[in-house]
Amino acid sequence: MALDKKEEAISDYNEAISLNPSTSEAYYNRGIAYADSGQQDKAIEDFTEVIKLNPKSANAFYNRGLAEAKSAKHEPAVEDYSEAMRLNPKDPEAPFNRGLSYLRLEKYDYAGRDFSEVIRLQPRNASAYVYRGIARIYQVRDKDADSDFQKAFQLDPTLKKKLLPLINEAKENAKTKVKP
Numbered sequence: 577m578a579l580d581k582k583e584e585a586i587s588d589y590n591e592a593i594s595l596n597p598s599t600s601e602a603y604y605n606r607g608i609a610y611a612d613s614g615q616q617d618k619a620i621e622d623f624t625e626v627i628k629l630n631p632k633s634a635n636a637f638y639n640r641g642l643a644e645a646k647s648a649k650h651e652p653a654v655e656d657y658s659e660a661m662r663l664n665p666k667d668p669e670a671p672f673n674r675g676l677s678y679l680r681l682e683k684y685d686y687a688g689r690d691f692s693e694v695i696r697l698q699p700r701n702a703s704a705y706v707y708r709g710i711a712r713i714y715q716v717r718d719k720d721a722d723s724d725f726q727k728a729f730q731l732d733p734t735l736k737k738k739l740l741p742l743i744n745e746a747k748e749n750a751k752t753k754v755k756p
Contacts, residue, residue, distance in 0.1 A: 582613045600629040604636060611643050619643040634663035638670050641677075650677040668697040668704075675707055687711040702732035706739055710746045714753065 589606035592599060607622030623640035626633055641656035657674035664670070675690030691708035694701055709724030725743060729736045 582609050585609045586613075598629060600626045600633070600636075603629070604633075604639075607636075607639060607643075611639065611646070616643040616647045620647070632663060634660045634667065634670075637663065638667075638673075641670070641673060645673065645677050645680075648680075650680050653677045654681070666697065668694045668701065671697075672701075672704060672707075675704075675711070679707065679711060682714070684711045684714040688715065700731055702728040702735055705731070706735060706743070710743065713743075713746045713750045716750070 586606055586609045589602045589609065592602040593606070596602070603622045603625045607619045607626065610616070610622060611619035620640055620643045623636045623643065626636035627640070630636065637656045638660035641653040641660065644650070644653035644656060654674055654677050657670045657677065660667070660670040661674070671690040671693045675687045675694070678684070678687035678690060688708055688711040691704045691711060694704040695708065698704065705724040705728035709721040709728065712718075712721035712724060728739075
């Protein structure tokens, strides 16, 4: 969606909300449009309104978590992903993104568990193996990490060239974090 189309959509949702302020769909869709246009704080506000109107909306919790993570608000993102997982336990996206937030929070055990859950739900998700491997690097589980990377590259050989710099950076960072 081009920026002018997003602005047009936001304007349409503003009108829908003014006509019926209790319609969670308009807030939800406007939140998506705000998030897509980089206005994460406004997206968070709209997803919060959806949650007030419909506290069982796993999608609203998940998308608010995405907006929070994009704003480097990883603690609240973790909470929202957790609620999305509680409401929709079969969706692999929430644990995947919660795992990413846990990596940024340097909570590697939790991150590893989330990526393991994604792998349980989607055994062919190569990215989940890569990120679980990164968590394992920081856990000083190098053999397990290498096994995850091999599995990821077996599932998707195109990842190797793209992700090797990220993996090598994690290995370097982990060396500086480990105290002798």
